[in-house]
Amino acid sequence: MSERPDVATFCGGAQVRCDLCMVRDTAICSVLSASELARLTRIARSVHATPGHTLFHEGDPAEDVFTVVEGVVQLYKLLEDGRRQIVGFLVAGDFIGLAFGNHYVYSAEAVTATRLCAFRRAPFIVLLGEYPHLEQNLLARASTELAASHEHMLVLGRKSAKERVATFLLRFAERRGVPPGERLDLPMGRLEIADYLGLTIETVSRTFTVLRREGLIRLEGRSSVRILDPSRLAAIAGL
Amino acid sequence: MSERPDVATFCGGAQVRCDLCMVRDTAICSVLSASELARLTRIARSVHATPGHTLFHEGDPAEDVFTVVEGVVQLYKLLEDGRRQIVGFLVAGDFIGLAFGNHYVYSAEAVTATRLCAFRRAPFIVLLGEYPHLEQNLLARASTELAASHEHMLVLGRKSAKERVATFLLRFAERRGVPPGERLDLPMGRLEIADYLGLTIETVSRTFTVLRREGLIRLEGRSSVRILDPSRLAAIAGL
DNA sequence: CGAGAGGTTGAGCAATCTCAACGGGGGTGG
DNA sequence: CCACCCCCGTTGAGATTGCTCAACCTCTCG
The missing domain is CATH 2.60.120.10 (Jelly Rolls)
Known part of the structure; x- marks a missing residue:
């Protein structure tokens, strides 16, 4: 190694x-x-x-x-x-x-x-x-x-589950340079996302489902997302 | 000014x-x-x-x-x-x-x-x-x-109310150089402590009461504490 | 000494967690 | 190449922690 x-x-x-x-x-x-x-x-x-x-x-x-x-x-x-x-x-x-x-x-x-x-x-x-x-x-x-770090403290201390997940998706897409509508690969599993956002696996999963049902994102396979409505997602995220 | x-x-x-x-x-x-x-x-x-x-x-x-x-x-x-x-x-x-x-x-x-x-x-x-x-x-x-910041993320993302308050008291005493048993002045109000720990005023207040009833701290006036049992408090804080 | 801000306590509620069952996609071995 | 398995993710139901709303209390300061 x-x-x-x-x-x-x-x-x-x-x-x-x-x-x-x-x-x-x-x-x-x-x-x-x-x-x-x-x-x-x-x-x-x-x-x-x-x-x-x-x-x-x-x-x-x-x-x-x-x-x-x-x-x-x-x-x-x-x-x-x-x-x-x-x-x-x-x-x-x-x-x-x-x-x-x-x-x-x-x-x-x-x-x-x-x-x-x-x-x-x-x-x-x-x-x-x-x-x-x-x-x-x-x-x-x-x-x-x-x-x-300071921004993440705001996420962990004050945001709801839905706001946390929305924030995560937007920030991660930004960091990877993936524009809205493009396929965003999530290399980490739900457990990692949960442990990053201070939630449980189940809550992360449910929240993805909610965002999908509302037409904000599309889930592709278990580890890719497409952000369909970045501005509404940003409004939810509080950004 | x-x-x-x-x-x-x-x-x-x-x-x-x-x-x-x-x-x-x-x-x-x-x-x-x-x-x-x-x-x-x-x-x-x-x-x-x-x-x-x-x-x-x-x-x-x-x-x-x-x-x-x-x-x-x-x-x-x-x-x-x-x-x-x-x-x-x-x-x-x-x-x-x-x-x-x-x-x-x-x-x-x-x-x-x-x-x-x-x-x-x-x-x-x-x-x-x-x-x-x-x-x-x-x-x-x-x-x-x-x-x-990283340590505080752990506090905000993963610790219970009691653990958060215990952590806060120990860390703040440490930072102010106040040894256990000495009077520790808390210059900020409950609202500020709550907004630091990602809790509400009421939860902070209740948690102080719990710690007091358990003999871990003594509250003196509205803005001073004495840490009576630092090691038990540290155990609760997860430190 | 009185008033008001700040703190405490209580009751009910809501968000999230826990525990549990189920599903599906990818990888592997036959 | 196909079928099976197993990990991971999803979904559901009930428990729990901390929040909300409300009343009450008590310092502190003027």
Whole structure:
């Protein structure tokens, strides 16, 4: 599940591009020089994970930080009795490790087949201090994540089941860049959606059914949706 | 409510110390030189707010970032129909403005009489780019806040009313540095606690009563508590 | 000392959860 | 290639937690 990469593999290769380096407008490596990239590469390795594979557990010593290259990863926290709160779904371009002290503060698990870049944490932090652009990029990411966390608190603390599911569908479609009417793949199961929204499987399922009956969405297979009426859905979501 | 300060007033004066400069081990100015401090001072002003005073609303253009010098500030988000989620209570030493784009993403309101340092945002961001220590400090703060947000998601998404109130009491006591058995002042009302915990006033009140009857806490006046049995309370909180 | 805001308590209700049964689609093995 | 199985999702009925509405109480402050 772990292998030695070379620079090209994850920092600019034609097929496979580590998003820490070259993905989107939040690119990190785009602000780094070749020699800086090379240093980054020396502390990196490529990681593959299959669905359900745990990258690390809450409380483990934080040895690595990660970048998601491909696939979907979920971050979650558990209570003693097994209740779970998923605090976020990460997709290509997202960074894991912003919020760490010396131990992971949540667990991370692959939802789909996933490819990541792992960087050893200690030297990564050193690099951070030397490359201000890198640090600025991470601060910007942290700000964005913080704002997303706040919005999710509103969802969890104050929205009804229907509002939660509507919010989830719109936000997830947005994040995946799927325009209304297009098929939106939901790589996670109902249990994951429930644990993300602070609901039960059954309530999520029932709510999907309600939205379908009202003509707001169409369910295609068990893991795809089409948003038919984005504006009415947004009105329900409170967005 | 706003006045011109000088450096001494909020960046090292004997009586009044802006925590952006000198509070705790998360101090910012402790890593800045005298000339850097002087530049910071030029874009700063001192702000006083009385209880209930709104510093800014969600959606307003983000013209300033703040540091809380004294008092308690609450950050919250609203839904159209008035439902409110308080996303955090800030105390002396906390920074407001980490998560901003060009508009505030939440509203901020003084809970108690409050003194803050306000920095004009645009030049502050310029300084950020020039003083890596400042940026590192903010990144560390952002990480801490992010972890706190995640924990609060677990509270809002998965904990019962009793667990929520227990968690709140322990965390708030911890943050204020009040040891078990000591009188803990709750500067916010039941409505604010409810809107922070995703509950109603009545449920918060009933839950306080339950905890009191079980001998876990003592209520003193309407706005003070004493934690009598921290370990049992922690067990309930799931900490 | 009086008034009013804020807090507490009670009764009934509604949303969501729990427990349980059923269904169907995809994967696998024959 | 087909059939079976099993996981996952859906649906239903009843239980429960927390909410709503309403009355009452008690600090606190003027």
